[in-house]
Amino acid sequence: MSSTKSGFGRALVAVYALFAVAATARSLVQLGFKAEEAPVAYTLSAIAGLVYIAATIGLAEVGPAPRRTAWAAVVFELVGVLSVGTLSVVDSELFPDATVWSGYGQGYGWLPLVLPFVGVWWLLRTRPAR
């Protein structure tokens, strides 16, 4: 199997799509109504939303180089959740309001932490044979 949108990939794309909608919509509401309260946190939520959108598009094999897009998005997501998660634990004043990635995705049942690992595993598993 080399398609990232087949089998288990159908469910994985759905999870990424739901996170894309959740993070993007949340950041739009936050930036639209109270951007001055926690600009860093809300901007990070917006970035997370864009990353989830890119991962969804890549894993659903849309566009000219979907696998490359998916890899870039999933690796960015992994670095993002680990660095933002660590920063939010070490210095909570940096994030007066929660983002998708703060507390390692605690507010979303730690799914944001698990998801990039699953994404990497799936991309490796569906790697085309050379």
Add this chain to the structure above:
Amino acid sequence: MIGPLPTAVVIGGLVLAVVALVYAALNRIPDWGLLGVSGLVVAATVVVLVAATFQVVTGRDPDLVGEEVATALGYLLTAVLIVPIGFAWALGERSRGSMAAFALVCLTHAFLVVRAMQVWGLWG
């Protein structure tokens, strides 16, 4: 807001999720029955959305403003949209993964309606 309809919508979403999981276990593809029940759940969610929008437009709930309105209506609008999109995605391939994806979408639908009602202050 509109009596027991939001409760019925949440139960409908949860029932759909369970049915989708059963379909996934049996490796069945979406059929007319599942489409019909999904259509009913979406139609009922549309009614809740229209009623909520009516409340806002007519100013019947003055305590609800700005961010809360956007959040509650956003939850309901997303709940309306994700079920047909999820169904179409599940139709794309005959596999357990497809039905698992649809089950996940139905669970999310129920969760979104619950969150909308909470933001609205109707459910604790």
